[in-house]
Amino acid sequence: MSAKVNDDLLTERRKCEFNVEELTNYLDGGAQATQNRRKLEDKVLSTKGLFDEVPEEYLSHKEKYENAVRKAVVYYKAMKEAEDPNQTEQERANATYRSLLHAAVFKDNSPFSLHLAMFIPAILGQADEEQKKYWMKRASKMEIIGTYAQTELGHGTFIRGLETTATYDPKTEEFVLHSPTLTAYKWWPGSLAHTANYCVVMAHLYINGKSCGIQPFIVQFRDEETHQPLPGIKLGEIGAKLGFNTVNNGFLGFDQHRIPRNRMLMKNAQVLKDGTFKRSPNSKLTYGTMVYVRVVIVNGMANQLARAVTIAVRYSAVRRQSELKPDAGEPQILDYVTQQHKLFIGIASSHAFTLTAKWLTRMYQKVTADLEKGNLDELPELHAIACCLKAVTTTDTSVLVERSRTSCGGHGYMLSSNLPQIYGLVTAACTYEGENTVLMLQTARSLVKALEQAQSGKRLSPTMSYLSEKVSSRLKWDNSIDGIVKGFRRVAYGKVESAMRSMRKYVRSGLGPEDAWNMSSVQLVAASEYTSISEADIRQLQDTYEDLLGKIRPNAVGLVDAFDFRDQILNSTLGAYDGRVYERLMEEALKSPLNAEPVNQSFHKYLKPFMQGKL
Ligand SMILES: CCCCC/C=C\C/C=C\C/C=C\CC/C=C/C(=O)SCCNC(=O)CCNC(=O)[C@H](O)C(C)(C)COP(=O)(O)OP(=O)(O)OC[C@H]1O[C@@H](n2cnc3c(N)ncnc32)[C@H](O)[C@@H]1OP(=O)(O)O
Numbered sequence: 001m002s003a004k005v006n007d008d009l010l011t012e013r014r015k016c017e018f019n020v021e022e023l024t025n026y027l028d029g030g031a032q033a034t035q036n037r038r039k040l041e042d043k044v045l046s047t048k049g050l051f052d053e054v055p056e057e058y059l060s061h062k063e064k065y066e067n068a069v070r071k072a073v074v075y076y077k078a079m080k081e082a083e084d085p086n087q088t089e090q091e092r093a094n095a096t097y098r099s100l101l102h103a104a105v106f107k108d109n110s111p112f113s114l115h116l117a118m119f120i121p122a123i124l125g126q127a128d129e130e131q132k133k134y135w136m137k138r139a140s141k142m143e144i145i146g147t148y149a150q151t152e153l154g155h156g157t158f159i160r161g162l163e164t165t166a167t168y169d170p171k172t173e174e175f176v177l178h179s180p181t182l183t184a185y186k187w188w189p190g191s192l193a194h195t196a197n198y199c200v201v202m203a204h205l206y207i208n209g210k211s212c213g214i215q216p217f218i219v220q221f222r223d224e225e226t227h228q229p230l231p232g233i234k235l236g237e238i239g240a241k242l243g244f245n246t247v248n249n250g251f252l253g254f255d256q257h258r259i260p261r262n263r264m265l266m267k268n269a270q271v272l273k274d275g276t277f278k279r280s281p282n283s284k285l286t287y288g289t290m291v292y293v294r295v296v297i298v299n300g301m302a303n304q305l306a307r308a309v310t311i312a313v314r315y316s317a318v319r320r321q322s323e324l325k326p327d328a329g330e331p332q333i334l335d336y337v338t339q340q341h342k343l344f345i346g347i348a349s350s351h352a353f354t355l356t357a358k359w360l361t362r363m364y365q366k367v368t369a370d371l372e373k374g375n376l377d378e379l380p381e382l383h384a385i386a387c388c389l390k391a392v393t394t395t396d397t398s399v400l401v402e403r404s405r406t407s408c409g410g411h412g413y414m415l416s417s418n419l420p421q422i423y424g425l426v427t428a429a430c431t432y433e434g435e436n437t438v439l440m441l442q443t444a445r446s447l448v449k450a451l452e453q454a455q456s457g458k459r460l461s462p463t464m465s466y467l468s469e470k471v472s473s474r475l476k477w478d479n480s481i482d483g484i485v486k487g488f489r490r491v492a493y494g495k496v497e498s499a500m501r502s503m504r505k506y507v508r509s510g511l512g513p514e515d516a517w518n519m520s521s522v523q524l525v526a527a528s529e530y531t532s533i534s535e536a537d538i539r540q541l542q543d544t545y546e547d548l549l550g551k552i553r554p555n556a557v558g559l560v561d562a563f564d565f566r567d568q569i570l571n572s573t574l575g576a577y578d579g580r581v582y583e584r585l586m587e588e589a590l591k592s593p594l595n596a597e598p599v600n601q602s603f604h605k606y607l608k609p610f611m612q613g614k615l
């Protein structure tokens with residue numbers, strides 16, 4: 001018999017003014033997609049051995065990793081078996097697109113995540129047809145496990161500064177991979193330490209002493225039978241982190257490690273047997289895997305933020321605290337407008353990121369199809385937009401997940417709430433796949449170029465066209481959606497124009513362009529993510545905003561129920577559908593190994609002698 005649902009949650013669900021299932025269907029892309037997703041979740045989550053006997057927060061660093069590998073093999077086998085052969089690739093992608101199935105199994109991400117998130121996309125995007133056929137067969141059947149090894153101890157952002165070398169030897173038709181310094185060691189790649197046995201390595205190619213830029217190489221670094229590191233390979237784990245502690249991030253050093261010529265992924269650039277180098281049509285095509293993952297991250301943020309606000313909103317409907325009016329009893333904390341302010345932006349942002357992710361994915365698919373036909377025209381715009389949206393959505397999600405955590409008081413600080421772990425996952429995304437400041441400056445670089453083009457009368461791409469609209473200096477402000485968008489366009493235009501004016505001022509003062517850029521870079525970052533609107537408008541917007549909070553209040557629980565996350569996927573004592581938060585907090589607390597005995601051995605070993613002055 002299922003446990004009794006909390007009365008307050010029941011009331012909230014009765015008050016909801018819209019059809020929750022309809023919103024769930026919309027988010028999934030239709031009722032059939034909802035059905036597919038639920039069927040997939042039913043199948044996979046009913047698999048034995050997927051969940052932790054002991055909560056992983058009570059395991060050692062080593063036990064956590066070993067337990068995660070145990071679960072990963074069960075999970076990925078179950079996912080493979082659950083795949084519906086009658087579904088199209090697109091239907092399958094949709095079913096997993098919104099599903100956070102892996103989050104039900106891995107609170108801190110999976111030791112296989114890089115295989116799926118980057119190793120396979122790197123092969124798909126960087127290998128020629130023959131290489132793709134061979135490596136995709138092995139990688140998709142999990143005969144090999146891979147990762148993406150680009151970042152080094154000494155370089156993450158500046159790819160052109162990577163020190164790992166790949167020197168072509170025409171006599172043996174091999175590349176010699178080498179880490180000339182400690183800072184050249186690959187450092188950070190997920191799964192690299194003990195899980196994967198192959199990786200795509202980004203290394204500086206040299207032929208006859210001449211630099212041929214950064215190129216991708218597929219490299220085996222562990223024996224497929226014994227899993228021992230191959231000769232000339234130094235491997236290890238980089239240590240405990242804020243999060244991602246079951247992703248097995250590692251380091252890898254090469255000592256004159258030889259690989260055959262056909263291990264350079266040669267879709268974009270090629271090296272012939274005699275060492276002739278055939279340049280890529282655009283050297284930045286080598287960065288393509290990162291562009292792809294930045295696009296994926298936007299959707300990932302939408303899902304993770306939805307998970308956090310679901311936990312916090314349901315908890316806020318159950319938690320009663322303080323007095324709003326004398327003798328009126330303790331209200332639900334969700335009735336405090338400050339609590340609504342903290343949480344409802346998170347609900348709205350998750351939906352906004354979901355729609356943005358769909359739009360960006362369509363743009364990515366179009367540009368990628370154009371690239372296949374040799375048309376690179378829209379690649380710069382895709383790069384600029386992907387940089388901006390990855391940076392903005394990860395920054396906002398980190399802020400909003402942390403706000404969800406702090407809105408739950410002390411219980412939000414419990415690992416059993418799962419909010420700290422979700423924060424650890426999302427805040428990492430502000431750094432990986434391009435540190436956010438650096439990516440915003442990439443977008444700023446495109447904005448400055450676009451404004452210069454607009455000022456010389458050239459047509460701009462659709463996403464930059466707001467820079468060429470002659471926005472009247474006194475825009476008639478109204479708080480319609482169109483009015484608000486116009487207001488933002490005017491602010492955005494002003495930010496770019498001000499940054500550019502600042503750079504020109506520094507150049508006139510005698511600074512070189514690079515120093516002028518650096519001096520204006522705070523403004524440039526702001527131009528990529530604009531901030532406030534003028535004073536007078538704020539009051540009007542504020543009234544509208546507070547009115548909106550009141551309209552959302554009766555539907556808040558319905559809005560998060562519509563994300564349709566199972567309790568296993570929320571993995572939270574505070575966010576379960578039945579709202580039995582106190583019973584769950586106690587159930588989880590009793591699982592602490594410290595509660596196995598009333599008196600811990602440290603009393604007799606240390607405390608008692610200390611308190612009796614004998615230590
Ligand atoms: C559970 C998770 C939560 C949810 C998340 C959901 C999904 C996530 C999936 C997986 C996550 C799992 C694990 C994380 C794994 C992480 C992996 C990594 O971090 S891999 C390493 C990532 N590293 C980077 O991103 C490095 C960032 N640096 C760069 O990209 C470049 O160095 C930079 C900054 C672009 C500069 O490159 P550089 O060669 O110096 O170029 P310039 O600045 O000189 O610019 C020259 C022109 O090139 C254009 N350009 C640059 N990049 C690109 C590109 N990618 N595509 C197209 N064009 C590009 C640039 O615009 C310039 O053009 P103009 O000269 O202005 O015309």
Ligand SMILES: Cc1cc2nc3c(=O)[nH]c(=O)nc-3n(C[C@H](O)[C@H](O)[C@H](O)COP(=O)(O)OP(=O)(O)OC[C@H]3O[C@@H](n4cnc5c(N)ncnc54)[C@H](O)[C@@H]3O)c2cc1C
Pocket residue numbers: 114147148149150151154155156157158187188189190244249428431432433434435436437438441
């Ligand atoms: C959880 C996690 C997982 C990761 N997984 C992988 C992986 O699987 N594979 C992989 O290859 N890498 C991985 N990385 C590494 C990641 O890609 C790098 O950390 C990231 O690219 C930033 O580089 P960095 O750490 O060297 O920082 P740096 O580049 O040294 O940046 C440090 C600071 O300097 C600033 N800075 C740098 N350049 C500029 C500039 N031009 N203008 C202004 N400011 C600048 C940055 O804004 C930042 O504040 C992972 C990282 C994390 C945190």
